[in-house]
Amino acid sequence: MLEIEDLKKIVILTYLSDEMLKRVIPIVDFLRFDEREQVFLEGEPAGRFYMLRRGKMLLEKRISENITVSVGTIKAGFSFGWSAMLDGGAYTSDAICAEPCEIFSFRREKILPLMESDPRMGYIIFQRLLQVVKKRLDHRTEQFLKAISSHPDLRSFF
Numbered sequence: 001m002l003e004i005e006d007l008k009k010i011v012i013l014t015y016l017s018d019e020m021l022k023r024v025i026p027i028v029d030f031l032r033f034d035e036r037e038q039v040f041l042e043g044e045p046a047g048r049f050y051m052l053r054r055g056k057m058l059l060e061k062r063i064s065e066n067i068t069v070s071v072g073t074i075k076a077g078f079s080f081g082w083s084a085m086l087d088g089g090a091y092t093s094d095a096i097c098a099e100p101c102e103i104f105s106f107r108r109e110k111i112l113p114l115m116e117s118d119p120r121m122g123y124i125i126f127q128r129l130l131q132v133v134k135k136r137l138d139h140r141t142e143q144f145l146k147a148i149s150s151h152p153d154l155r156s157f158f
Contacts (some may be wrong), residue, residue, distance in 0.1 A: 002028055002104075010104065012052040012079045012128040020121045027110040029104045039081075039103070040094040046083035046091045048105045052076050055101030060094045071143070072136060073098070084108045084118055 005022045007013045007028070013021065015123060031050075033039060039050060042062065057074035074080045081093050088108055114120030 002030065006053070008102070009053070009077055010079065011076065011077050012051065012125065012132065015124050015128065016121060020124075023114060023121075024106075024111075024120070027106045027114065029105045029107075029127065031105055033097045033101045033103065035051050035097055037045070037097045039097065039101075040091045040093060041094050042127050046081065046087075046089055047108050047113065047145060048081055049079065049084045049108065050081040050095070051079045051104040052107075053102040053104055055103075056098040057101060058096045058098050062095055079129075081105075082132060085111070085126075085129055087158060 002025050003024070004018055007016075007024065012036070013024050014056075016024070030053075031039075033055075039057070040046075044106045052074050054076050056076075057080060058070050059072035059074065059080065062068050070108050074095075080095055081091060083089055084107065111125075115125055
């Protein structure tokens with residue numbers, strides 16, 4: 001049985017009150033995945049938001065048929081699949097389990113109405129989600145700058 005204390009270990013949910021978490025519990029699904037199992041693939045409809053309870057997740061981008069690049073790692077307590085919370089479009093990367101994983105998840109069509117019915121909850125969740133997005137953008141910007149600064153054809157410009 002899922003408890004409030006379980007959800008408090010998830011960074012994006014830490015600032016929710018116990019009352020808010022009680023309303024979230026009924027819509028949370030508990031999922032298990034094996035090592036190297038795919039949680040979702042780039043381009044699939046983004047219908048679920050995920051919060052890693054245990055394990056390690058890799059976010060990967062396929063840049064060709066034979067080449068995949070790791071663009072991020074998700075540790076326990078952190079979330080991924082935020083496309084489901086924003087526009088409901090498609091996932092923008094693959095999510096692959098680096099080890100066996102336990103995941104809390106909710107469907108877009110269940111969490112968004114709950115957030116709309118409680119604007120304070122919605123504000124807190126989206127504020128935390130924005131911090132996740134910013135951190136990922138900062139990380140990818142850093143990766144990009146490192147890659148171009150070490151490129152042999154561009155080295156003379158730095």
